Amino acid sequence: MSKYTALKKEANKLTTLPKTPTGINGLDEITLGGFPKGRPTLICGGAGCGKTLFSLEFIVKGVTDYNEPGVFIAFEEKAHELAMNVTSLGFDLEKLQKDKKIKIDYIHVDKSEIEETGEYDLSGLFIRLGHAIDSIGAKRVVLDTIENLFSGLDNEGILRAELRRLFQFLKDKGVTAIITGEKGEKTLTRKGLEEYVSDCVIFLDHRVINQISTRRLRIIKYRGSLHGTNEYPFLIDEEGISVLPVTSLKLDKPVATSIIKSGIPSLDQMFSLGGFYKGSSILVSGTAGTGKTSIAASFVNAACSRKEKSLYFAFEESPSQIIRNMSSVGLDLQKHVDKGLLKFYAARPTLYGLEMHLVAIHKAIQKFKPDVIVLDPITNLITVGSFSDVKSMLVRLIDFLQESQITVMFTALTLNSIINEQTDDGVSSLVDSWLCIKDIEFNGERNRGLYVMKTRGMKHSNQVREFVITNKGLDLIDVYIGPEGVLTGSAREAQVLLEETGMVLHSNALGRKDRELLRKRKVLEAKIESLKTEFESTEEELNKVYIEEDIKREVITKTRKQMTQFRSGNYQKPDQANPKEE
Amino acid sequence: MEIEGSSPQDWTIAVDEKYSLRLFVAGASSMSVKAIKNLQVILENNLKGKYELEIIDIHQQPLLLQKEDIFAVPLLIKKYPAPIRRLVGDMSDVNKVLKGLGLN
Numbered sequence: 001m002s003k004y005t006a007l008k009k010e011a012n013k014l015t016t017l018p019k020t021p022t023g024i025n026g027l028d029e030i031t032l033g034g035f036p037k038g039r040p041t042l043i044c045g046g047a048g049c050g051k052t053l054f055s056l057e058f059i060v061k062g063v064t065d066y067n068e069p070g071v072f073i074a075f076e077e078k079a080h081e082l083a084m085n086v087t088s089l090g091f092d093l094e095k096l097q098k099d100k101k102i103k104i105d106y107i108h109v110d111k112s113e114i115e116e117t118g119e120y121d122l123s124g125l126f127i128r129l130g131h132a133i134d135s136i137g138a139k140r141v142v143l144d145t146i147e148n149l150f151s152g153l154d155n156e157g158i159l160r161a162e163l164r165r166l167f168q169f170l171k172d173k174g175v176t177a178i179i180t181g182e183k184g185e186k187t188l189t190r191k192g193l194e195e196y197v198s199d200c201v202i203f204l205d206h207r208v209i210n211q212i213s214t215r216r217l218r219i220i221k222y223r224g225s226l227h228g229t230n231e232y233p234f235l236i237d238e239e240g241i242s243v244l245p246v247t248s249l250k251l252d253k254p255v256a257t258s259i260i261k262s263g264i265p266s267l268d269q270m271f272s273l274g275g276f277y278k279g280s281s282i283l284v285s286g287t288a289g290t291g292k293t294s295i296a297a298s299f300v301n302a303a304c305s306r307k308e309k310s311l312y313f314a315f316e317e318s319p320s321q322i323i324r325n326m327s328s329v330g331l332d333l334q335k336h337v338d339k340g341l342l343k344f345y346a347a348r349p350t351l352y353g354l355e356m357h358l359v360a361i362h363k364a365i366q367k368f369k370p371d372v373i374v375l376d377p378i379t380n381l382i383t384v385g386s387f388s389d390v391k392s393m394l395v396r397l398i399d400f401l402q403e404s405q406i407t408v409m410f411t412a413l414t415l416n417s418i419i420n421e422q423t424d425d426g427v428s429s430l431v432d433s434w435l436c437i438k439d440i441e442f443n444g445e446r447n448r449g450l451y452v453m454k455t456r457g458m459k460h461s462n463q464v465r466e467f468v469i470t471n472k473g474l475d476l477i478d479v480y481i482g483p484e485g486v487l488t489g490s491a492r493e494a495q496v497l498l499e500e501t502g503m504v505l506h507s508n509a510l511g512r513k514d515r516e517l518l519r520k521r522k523v524l525e526a527k528i529e530s531l532k533t534e535f536e537s538t539e540e541e542l543n544k545v546y547i548e549e550d551i552k553r554e555v556i557t558k559t560r561k562q563m564t565q566f567r568s569g570n571y572q573k574p575d576q577a578n579p580k581e582e
Numbered sequence: 583m584e585i586e587g588s589s590p591q592d593w594t595i596a597v598d599e600k601y602s603l604r605l606f607v608a609g610a611s612s613m614s615v616k617a618i619k620n621l622q623v624i625l626e627n628n629l630k631g632k633y634e635l636e637i638i639d640i641h642q643q644p645l646l647l648q649k650e651d652i653f654a655v656p657l658l659i660k661k662y663p664a665p666i667r668r669l670v671g672d673m674s675d676v677n678k679v680l681k682g683l684g685l686n
Binding site: 105106109113114115116117118119120121123124127128131149153 | 606608611613616617620640641644645647648651652653654655656657658666667668669670671672673674675678679681682
């Protein structure tokens with residue numbers, strides 16, 4: 001975790017406070033190395049918050065991981081009760097006690113048996129503790145819960161003075177100690193132990209919100225050391241306690257430029273680089289039954305086929321259910337499971353709180369070290385948290401995944417309600433690629449239309465593709481977009497057929513039209529010819545009239561001249577007359 | 583390990599109806615001395631000849647601490663007669679000591 005390594009570096013510069021690693025998963029990270037060495041640490045919290053388990057794991061891990069023997073002074077439970085309580089965690093206290101690695105001493109404080117008759121001190125406890133420490137060479141000590149002394153003894157003045165002496169005694173012994181304390185009404189512990197143990201105080205909390213419990217841990221103070229200051233969720237499971245520092249909010253993740261395929265070739269084609277970036281986050285959202293899980297499964301299938309490890313977090317279906325269902329679309333996930341490339345992690349969202357889910361997811365990822373993970377579906381998590389909670393959880397998860405260069409695919413169910421739209425919006429700002437599957441209801445059937453809402457850092461197709469699920473796998477087909485709108489499914493098929501028929505008819509029609517044109521042309525040409533002839537004859541006719549007119553006029557003029565001559569007496573025989581003499 | 587006073591013979595005292603008492607002290611501190619003195623005075627005044635008192639220095643017997651479940655000292659354990667009582671302190675409160683011994 002980059003934030004913590006940065007803090008650690010700084011811490012090393014500033015202080016040389018020696019620390020004792022607790023061995024508790026994740027706790028050493030937020031305390032930057034563990035508890036202050038040779039000093040007491042107070043762990044406080046309400047009933048059932050995990051104080052005893054916490055301190056017991058500190059002792060056991062001390063032996064198993066760091067070869068540091070430990071003494072456990074129990075004021076509440078007898079040694080064999082303790083041993084029984086933690087066998088489920090794989091801690092064999094009986095054996096560790098026999099091997100002289102651990103010493104458990106039960107101090108019974110019963111007020112009804114005790115009469116106080118004056119001044120006293122706790123030398124008995126000191127000697128007992130000192131003897132236990134010396135007998136096994138203990139480096140770690142737990143006092144659980146020392147406040148019980150207050151319930152058995154009345155003289156608080158003496159007890160307080162003795163506690164002060166006890167902590168000094170522990171320091172002198174050089175042991176790293178854990179003191180546990182029950183949470184008080186206004187104080188961290190009922191009797192104000194925090195006044196005495198001032199080096200390191202850790203508060204455990206067990207909150208129930210909406211009937212879902214979440215355990216959280218917070219370092220209230222750590223003198224002389226930097227530490228994470230947030231509330232960190234922690235998980236108690238069959239391997240003990242896991243705390244995870246999951247609030248690194250720096251945006252300084254490494255990025256990859258390599259491409260990871262989606263497992264659907266036609267989907268990859270929608271991206272200019274032919275797939276998603278490695279280490280990116282992909283959201284697949286859609287309404288119920290649109291094939292989100294199928295997309296996720298084929299993504300996982302593709303990863304496993306490339307020999308990459310995949311982890312599938314199922315919040316809706318059981319692993320066997322997913323495997324069976326996916327075999328119907330031609331995806332054989334079982335073979336990947338058998339090869340150990342694919343692992344399912346199935347849990348009902350209501351199993352525990354969001355934070356716990358996050359811790360569990362972290363743990364599973366750290367253990368399996370996958371290249372690809374799927375969360376199917378994230379919207380189911382809303383049942384255990386508010387939208388902002390889910391969002392903040394996903395932010396942290398995506399952060400963590402990006403740091404580890406793990407590609408993640410989320411599926412999200414969109415309902416036709418405003419609330420869920422918001423969820424999509426909220427998450428969409430976090431994810432790098434967003435595929436949206438929409439129901440297209442038309443012509444009495446429902447079909448799936450897939451489009452890429454966004455993808456960061458590369459061009460993508462803006463086309464709606466029809467998403468078809470066949471028994472051979474998933475595919476995308478270009479939808480028909482025509483004058484009648486977007487057509488999918490059988491309407492698209494029909495349209496394609498219709499178009500094919502249309503083409504034949506059309507070419508046929510074209511031929512006929514051509515021939516008709518030719519004929520028309522011929523007719524017209526013939527007509528033009530006849531008109532020409534007609535015009536010629538009309539012209540001739542007209543010319544004839546002109547000549548006749550000319551001749552007529554000539555004759556008339558001649559005749560008139562003759563008539564004039566005749567009237568003037570110079571009558572001549574018309575045939576004797578010489579017109580040229582005029 | 584053989585622990586003084588814990589052998590079965592101890593319980594034969596019960597037949598004699600003597601008070602079986604054990605006082606645990608931490609070394610020769612002033613509190614220890616005070617407790618021993620106070621207790622002896624009380625016992626002499628109230629149970630003369632009817633008690634057996636064993637004084638144990640816990641520094642010498644650290645294993646006994648766990649067995650007898652001792653944390654606060656001085657501690658007087660009344661083994662007999664029943665009920666077992668544990669009296670913590672320097673025995674300066676005479677009434678409480680008597681009450682603890684079942685003598686008032």
